[in-house]
Amino acid sequence: MEKNLIILPSKPWPPLLIPSHSSTQLEWHGSTRALANSNSVSMTQRSHPKLVDTQLNQLCANGSLSEAVAILDSLAQQGSKVRPITFMNLLQACIDKDCILVGRELHTRIGLVRKVNPFVETKLVSMYAKCGHLDEARKVFDEMRERNLFTWSAMIGACSRDLKWEEVVELFYDMMQHGVLPDDFLLPKVLKACGKFRDIETGRLIHSLVIRGGMCSSLHVNNSILAVYAKCGEMSCAEKIFRRMDERNCVSWNVIITGYCQRGEIEQAQKYFDAMQEEGMEPGLVTWNILIASYSQLGHCDIAMDLMRKMESFGITPDVYTWTSMISGFTQKGRINEAFDLLRDMLIVGVEPNSITIASAASACASVKSLSMGSEIHSIAVKTSMVDDILIGNSLIDMYAKGGDLEAAQSIFDVMLERDVYSWNSIIGGYCQAGFCGKAHELFMKMQESDSPPNVVTWNVMITGFMQNGDEDEALNLFLRIEKDGKIKPNVASWNSLISGFLQNRQKDKALQIFRQMQFSNMAPNLVTVLTILPACTNLVAAKKVKEIHCCATRRNLVSELSVSNTFIDSYAKSGNIMYSRKVFDGLSPKDIISWNSLLSGYVLHGCSESALDLFDQMRKDGLHPSRVTLTSIISAYSHAEMVDEGKHAFSNISEEYQIRLDLEHYSAMVYLLGRSGKLAKALEFIQNMPVEPNSSVWAALLTACRIHKNFGMAIFAGEHMLELDPENIITQHLLSQAYSVCGKSWEAQKMTKLEKEKFVKMPVGQSWIEMNNMVHTFVVGDDQSIPYLDKIHSWLKRVGENVKAHISDNGLRIEEEEKENIGSVHSEKLAFAFGLIDFHHTPQILRIVKNLRMCRDCHDTAKYISLAYGCEIYLSDSNCLHHFKDGHCSCRDYW
DNA sequence: GGAACTACGT
Incomplete structure (x- = not known):
């Protein structure tokens, strides 16, 4: 009993330090007055310690923490002893009331105690951590002489709550070295950190300790081990463990399903989802949510939607996770109206949206630049008093910025209670996008003085902004400063922004140079890099570069992405290697319509009309649905093969068969078809009967036909129409002026020449x-x-x-x-x-x-x-x- | 001291 008591020092304690404008709920002045008048102090004077505790507990429950501390002080002045449990209760009260100031007062007093009870110190650690002061918690922890499992658990738990995964793992190793063994409550926390931090090694270590050391083997721990393997993508290990588990619950199944979902292997996930039901394990709300979120994320919104209905028929009501997953799935697919309908339905059935729901909806509006729907979201955020949430604030800034209302974006930014790096990046990005690089740069400078200094995204946004503004030097300069001034390493996106910037400014060589430097700096190109740089090489003189990049993409396994392989089909064709296009195409499984169209248009480009038509047959035999692009290629292929009737047939029948909406591309392909075979009058008649206004490529197709078939009169007609649509086109002016001379229209020819001279433009030099x-x-x-x-x-x-x-x-x-x-x-x-x-x-x-x-x-x-x-x-x-x-x-x- | 699985943004 005696050793649990703390001997209070006889000297008086320092005065309380809480300022009167404190934001705590305590009424400091009021309490002091109450203290002076009340008999509470005298009551405690000779009371039994347990009575004092009861009284203190009551004060704590009322929120009168400072009064409680005052009582402690008066006890101290009398030389009384305070039991550790008293301190612990008071600290717990500080945690409950989130009152760090009184907590610090208590810390000061505990610090004066000669030999502090480790449980009291542990509570101090918890108090600081839970009040959001992890650094102070760590300081107390580091200075402790005696640390037990409770202490380590408190500290590790604190880091875990603060998402400091690396620190959790470090502390765990530290703890083991101090000879303290974990229990089955601590291990899941450490394992969670391993999963988040992708630290499979520590996961394996704990796994072997649990198996061979025979320690802490509980369902919770086993599920956590399972989760580490699943999160690290080690599904075969996870499956093995899963099969060997003598006890499984719904969470065990959820973990496996999540693992497959994260790898995008939705079929496997679905298999386990079905299997669990066959084994008599009912999927829980979370199980449904995992599957729905995964289908939704992978773009299968309709399947996800069906699942949501099905889960209701299983008697499970969709919660905010379910609705939010659906909303964000539809958003990512660009099906904004459906996303909005879902949000409304959600509100109708009475599920409260949270900040993530609202943020998803706001980003839906941002993606379609819809200010009207966006302000609807804004008002929902205001009504549900979530407008001060930082996540929502950020997404509203982004929404207004993308929608072009920079004033609204700025005003949200200005009134935000707190700002993080996203807030700054969104507003800076908004100004950059709108071409206000100066304003963006101004904010960029301010940001450097703020609590959230620029991260690599900020630098990239600025680089992109200057590039869009045509200021390549400043963009390059920023890139070079990232490491020195920004104290951060450029990432693959930084390089990509330079490459795409140069390309936007038609600086292919510089873009390629940066690409080369990138590889030289051992920065691995990613999918975006490859898709960005390839168009710079899609010409005949860069044929070797396409192969080079193909090698590089294959090494990095980027070609497993269909969009990448499809782009190679296109690039090889455009760089004059149609055989390679075919090779890439043949190696693809599965292929999509874009794969087929890319090869098809490649064949057309190379004048291989037979191959193109064969491929089209194959495509139809495979049951694929030709698209608008397919039809254009097919008409061109018939045109090249001079199969006019077949071309006409494709134009009217195939378009009808597959319900392809005819557009200007198809019309100009038809003009080309007719013109090529010399049917100039037919071509002109076709143009005049078009249900839509011809554009300049329709007229260009006719003009080409006139040039080849030497119908200069009609060439003038076509050229004049082209010039009407595109008066600045110097090449059209030039051709027209020649056609006038040939036809003896010297006055018009002179007019054209004069026009060329007046505008100080010349034909480009060959x-x-x-x-x-x-x-x-x-x-x-x-x-x-x-x-x-x-x-x-x-x-x-x-x-x-x-x-x-x-x-x-x-x-x-x-x-x-x-x-x-x-x-x-x-x-x-x-x-x-x-x-x-x-x-x-x-x-x-x-x-x-x-x-x-x-x-x-x-x-x-x-x-x-x-x-x-x-x-x-x-x-x-x-x-x-x-x-x-x-x-x-x-x-x-x-x-x- | 107090655990495992789910939704989000530049």
């Missing part, structure tokens, strides 16, 4: 790029200085030119994008042909060339001749078409 020996060489018309072996090239071209002339029969009048060649200035692609063919002891098998303008007839003839005479293939993509020259023929069949 340029070609050729890839040789991993180098891309550029040839520009009229820039002879930079051309290697100029004399050799010119004499080579002269010789070839004579041979070409002997081969061609058609030398009539044409309208072309590039001025006719004169002596001394040769079209850039010809220079490229020459450069590619004379610089080698052996003729290269394939030349890959990119040209900025549309090839002229003469260069086209030259390429055909070279492919025959030199036995090489030439891939050349001009501004309009991919030409593949082989054996004297071109894949475009001389129509481009």
